[in-house]
Amino acid sequence: MIGDLQRRNIDAAFNTLDVTGDDHIDQDDFRVRADRLRTLRPDMDDRLANDLRETFDAWWEVIRRAADSDGDGRVTREEFAAAIDAGLEENPAYIDQMERVAQVIAEAADLDGDGMLDRNELNLIYKAFDVDVAFSEETFRRLDSDGDGLFSTTEWAQTVRDMFSSTDRATAAAVAFGPVP
Template identity: 40%
Template sequence: MSQELLEANLIGVFTVLDTDGDGHITVADFTEKADQLCAAYSLEAQSPHHTAMQRAYAAWWEQIRRGADSDGDGRVSQAEFVAAIRSGTAADPGYLQTVDGVCHAVFDSSDGDGDGRISREEFERIYGAVDMQADVTRVAFDHLDTDGDGVISREEFVAGVRALLTSADLSQPGTWMVGETGVR
């Protein structure tokens, strides 16, 4: 698959992160996105999961700001975001560790029964919190469940998000996560 898929997916990620739709992402967008996820799971303020989510999103914002805010204005445009990720920010081990931290916070918060797996219903709550369409949610779940056991493991989830941010290969399950593969 071409690099066009990766760019489309990065634009899809940017759109999810740009909570106010102003064409830029800022620390406020990341705080709002974390709040939306916390609300979707009814996480009490200052609870361990709430705190982990807020910290993970704050760290992710800092990684993106450092790697993508090329004009130093404290916000990142879609063009800056895509250019930074495509030029290697997503391959940086520090960036990937930060993204993994977000994955773990989301995974732990969404795993309501604490069984170490995300069910289809739990996954739908994640996607509902970030306003993804039902057909994208269904297709994303089916692709992320690489072993076909009807649930998504932590490893499947993290690998999927990493692929979403780094791969232009449709055979990688994460490339299906934001619906930019033509499944809309």
């Protein structure tokens, strides 16, 4: 059963994926997000660009197979939430695909390739997903636990995992889409 915080994050994630705002997501929405991430680095090599496309295509296939109950090639908000709820309860590996997406997103935003993200690089992720960068400040503060101005790409991947799986309001994932009500 999805908790309130998870539902809020799932709704927010759906909103970021629904590029057209038509209350459906489809493969084109996922490809637009992958393409926007490719623009983060003008010098992005072909390997990473292809990895972004392939990872987002694979993520779409996981979502489509799990959620497109009527087979129309589109997923509604309700189908998306139900698929995540079922995936979390029935298949622990389900969320691994989302974590893989988070890893490739972090790699795309890691402009200097050091395996760490700074405030600017986190803001790039927010911009690529059309999420208000003002929300990134508290997320960054929670991720940068030692105050050195950086956090690892692994910590980012865990935050994305937590967006869908955690009910802990103290995590960075709890504030990733804005203040916790």
